[in-house]
Amino acid sequence: MDVQTLPKTMRAAEIDRFGAPEVVHLAVVDRPDPGPDEVLVRMRAASLTVADHRMRARDLPAGWGLVGPLMLGIRRPRTRRLGVDGAGVVVATGAGVTAWAPGDEVLVASGLAMGFHAEYVVVRADRGIARKPAGTTFEEAAALPFGAVTALVFLARAQVGPGTRVLVNGASGAVGTAVVQLAHAAGAHVTGVCSGRNADLVRSLGADRVVDYTTTDFAREGEVYDVVVDCVGNAPVSRVAPVVRRGGAVLAVVGTPASMVLAPLHGLRVRGTVAVRGATIPLAEQLRQVTAAVEAGTLRPVVDRVFDFDDVVEAHRYVDTGRKRGNVVLRLA
Template structure:
């Protein structure tokens, strides 16, 4: 099969197209013919091995000390089930699915493997594959962190880095729960995040959301998708019993999370994410009811993989960067003879 592979860590041009063996599904595995994936911030970190302060050794353990442990990047996939193992009961060949492959990667190839008990769900009905895959990485990450707090109607939620893949999902998910959402992003993205459900927008270039001299407890939950909202910096803005969901943080933030939570009475959640099928299915239900929509900055063909990585490396993408692996599969029309199928 054709895949984008990298054999050493470094700049975008370490990634190249190659023919590699198609994986064979085990007894509980599904083989997905991948139509689309995304090039995410996680792909950037895995390829470049640029990680938050103090996490270098952990990155080497997970990604490889001298050369990449997983040569095909891509944490998500949307496509069609090609084959299943003999003990698979949840899916059948021909099913259209979305999947979060997680740390196993593999989405930047024509075929990807995933176990049936991993984070995989039926694709949203009526949604194109490139749109559906744009929901996965940001949506399941934001959902996993939001599961750690109780957001009720009227809760005050701030999303720092609201225009990225995780941020655009967090704004929508919090708004769907009835929260009053403040979005921190560049001014050029204000209209976007407002359309997604934010009731207030802070331009980070002209205003520091954490520099409130009065120290008023303004928010019930702060979601940090950037990595510059440390607990010490923002805890005075968090209401008693509130939370900082640190999606990106350094080693200090991880190691001191429990002690800071205990001393302050405010949750600091900085632990890793467990990707679950239930969370993907929740995202699909919201998408099917038009309460969650994909945000796509731009799309690239697999042959343009280096350009896609370069764009993500620049750090200014809005939502997801989609990687088209193959063309959209042909769907036979079910419309009665003589009538056109709806668009």
């Protein structure tokens, strides 16, 4: 398709200041053009994640201190256009691109650059783009990258195979639902920590056991795990070390700069691995693994609610509750 035939402008959800969901507004902006090594994608759906909440509200986990404002912006948001990933259709490619062609249905992700709550995005042809899994709708596909890429990156830091005992704290969120499925697919014995209302969902994703965090503290139950994955941020090594087997791993999905620096010391405490990452930057290879896992039947998208683009403020309000199950998706076309 010739770029000249496309509309010159598009709608994008933007913020000019930090604050409540109401700071988000739909703006009419110039449609981007692909550079020589880039692909122009007509977005059909995008995820709306806790990362959007954190950027919009400048709400980082406790322990980020002054680093947060420096990263996200002091007086105004550094990132005006939110949205970490989604799914759409290639509409044009730069002169140097051979891997993609108009009409290709794709998953796209940006990492921290964001900007995917828009009708069109450009991505580098060799980064942040992969084939959309066969048999998924655009809404389902958009619900995949954020949680599944994070899950893949963290699980790769531990030995998870047949019989490994894995505990997933926060098993009903975007990341937790993916960790449960991928650990189960690897043959692990999975314990999911969630509230009672989400127990059936978490079991249906492959958890062998569920602990209701509203009634039971998994760290005091007497069960021991090879790997504890903390997707909530309330399971520091000081709390979970007694339930981690010697030589096991704590995967701190919700990390702080201090916990990253101190990870080797924390590791001594569990006599194993403590993995902390500031942010997972999706690469094409990780997106391809997501597509492969869906097509192999070991990962399925968990979509809680889909909102129209016009209802983007309401979608932010829902994500802000912290109660979503799996993923929230914006329908962009």
